[in-house]
Amino acid sequence: MKHKEFYTLFSLFVFFLILFGIAKIRVADLREELNYRLRVSAAPLPPSILKALAGEFKGVVADYLLLEAASFLGGNLEPDEREWGMVAHLLEQSSILDPYFKQTYVIAQGILPWHAEKYDETITILERSNRHRYWDWRPGFFIGFNHFYFYKDHSAASAALMEASLVPGAPPTLATWASRLASKVGQYQSAIDFLAGMYESTEDEHQKRLLKKRMTAVQDAYRLQQAVDQFSDQFGRLPHSLDELLDFGLILEIPDNPYNRPYTLSDDGRVDF
Amino acid sequence: MGQIWLLAKITFKEGVRNRIIIGILFFAFLLSLLNLIFAQMFTYDLSKVSVDLGLSMVSIAGLAIIFFMGINLLSRDFEKRTIYMVISRPIARWQYVLGKYLGLILMIGVSVAIIGGFAAGSVKVIMHLAPAYVPPDYSWGIFGISLLFSFLSLLTVTALAQFFTSMMTSSYIALLLTACAYFIGQNVEIVRKMLSGSEDFSTFFRIFLEAVTWIFPNLSAFDLKTIAGYGLPLDTVSTIWSALYGIGYIGLILILTVFVFQRREVG
Numbered sequence: 001m002k003h004k005e006f007y008t009l010f011s012l013f014v015f016f017l018i019l020f021g022i023a024k025i026r027v028a029d030l031r032e033e034l035n036y037r038l039r040v041s042a043a044p045l046p047p048s049i050l051k052a053l054a055g056e057f058k059g060v061v062a063d064y065l066l067l068e069a070a071s072f073l074g075g076n077l078e079p080d081e082r083e084w085g086m087v088a089h090l091l092e093q094s095s096i097l098d099p100y101f102k103q104t105y106v107i108a109q110g111i112l113p114w115h116a117e118k119y120d121e122t123i124t125i126l127e128r129s130n131r132h133r134y135w136d137w138r139p140g141f142f143i144g145f146n147h148f149y150f151y152k153d154h155s156a157a158s159a160a161l162m163e164a165s166l167v168p169g170a171p172p173t174l175a176t177w178a179s180r181l182a183s184k185v186g187q188y189q190s191a192i193d194f195l196a197g198m199y200e201s202t203e204d205e206h207q208k209r210l211l212k213k214r215m216t217a218v219q220d221a222y223r224l225q226q227a228v229d230q231f232s233d234q235f236g237r238l239p240h241s242l243d244e245l246l247d248f249g250l251i252l253e254i255p256d257n258p259y260n261r262p263y264t265l266s267d268d269g270r271v272d273f
Numbered sequence: 274m275g276q277i278w279l280l281a282k283i284t285f286k287e288g289v290r291n292r293i294i295i296g297i298l299f300f301a302f303l304l305s306l307l308n309l310i311f312a313q314m315f316t317y318d319l320s321k322v323s324v325d326l327g328l329s330m331v332s333i334a335g336l337a338i339i340f341f342m343g344i345n346l347l348s349r350d351f352e353k354r355t356i357y358m359v360i361s362r363p364i365a366r367w368q369y370v371l372g373k374y375l376g377l378i379l380m381i382g383v384s385v386a387i388i389g390g391f392a393a394g395s396v397k398v399i400m401h402l403a404p405a406y407v408p409p410d411y412s413w414g415i416f417g418i419s420l421l422f423s424f425l426s427l428l429t430v431t432a433l434a435q436f437f438t439s440m441m442t443s444s445y446i447a448l449l450l451t452a453c454a455y456f457i458g459q460n461v462e463i464v465r466k467m468l469s470g471s472e473d474f475s476t477f478f479r480i481f482l483e484a485v486t487w488i489f490p491n492l493s494a495f496d497l498k499t500i501a502g503y504g505l506p507l508d509t510v511s512t513i514w515s516a517l518y519g520i521g522y523i524g525l526i527l528i529l530t531v532f533v534f535q536r537r538e539v540g
Binding site for chain 1: 365367460462463464466486487491494508510511514515517518520521522524525528529531532
């Protein structure tokens, strides 16, 4: 190569290098703000068509959809209703393309019911995972938990937990919780145990706070319920209100409900929070 | 300049001789039909679907040209030894590199224009059939810019393809490397963004990923399909910087290709 040619090329190289370097940094900065102004988008495709289009790349497409949802969620923005819908849609599509993928149901359970109040969508994804991952007790456990915690449907929760407890390797406590949830008598203690179990298996701080709050509420309600039962044994009738428990010295104070509303006594003598 | 243009014309003609233009026309026609049928499968955002599909087809066709014809065309000179005929003439090697590149991008430019035109036509038909789903701020200008950026993305991949072809003796390996670079380029931003919010990855991995973003082009910066489809506002500053980014990257790769080619023992 001639010297002149070399120097020209080298100068051009330096020029493009500088241009590229500056543009690279600017593009990265600008896209940091811009990219997720675009927010998340999901193709409004019916699952069967998506599956057909993905062909042999079903797994990769599922991974990609999940990545799209996860990277959006990692953007630390406050998504709106439409965007939560998109995230749920991406997770649903990913779950259909690859129903064995653990990551999908874990993200769905960790995000959708807690932040987006998408309970039905979460349970649909979990049920799909539960059907396919026959060796995994967790989807069933989460289904039970969601019925118990979000829908307050103890019998559905009990049924799901009972089913999950049959999976080889499932913790024996699942069966205990299931049977106690089924009987009204043991509801409070089983609820506390169940919440504690979920609390232990959760890493997300936000969820931990919510679970802790619920545990406190249930524990207080349990104490009040014991006092109501004691009152009923002593006087042969139900107290008219929780204040009556105070008047008769069965409790020292009515605890503050962490949900910022008073504990109430139903007509059949059950303490609600 | 005359030499470069001559080589570009030869390369372009070689592409035309491969009947690639007829293939592209056929593809564009099929795409328009597919677009008309496919968009009807949706209940919402029909025009967005058609824009998406149209612009994606432009990219797919461009990539197909690079992978199936471009790399073949570039490596054929080495494999069939026709390179001797070229370098024995008074053509500098940098002129050879630029001429070949120019010829290829002419080829790709023509195909982008043809398929882009057909795509725009089918989008127009769908908008006419379902006017309720045309985004309120839809702009054909942004559609055009998006098309240009798809072209820029293809130019970047072509530059990489030429770089790998001049480096490797086997066109198959060059093809594999180009395909890898393309996939990394498409996903590197999303992966980096995902990991930047997580504490679970080691510093080494983060540095490695940062290095990857400097080596491979961020092709997702050239993807304006969503903006075009929904008629979203286009950020001018960001668009200009993205274009400069692409041009800078292509310039660097071409010069590196020239350096590699200068040092390559031909024969």
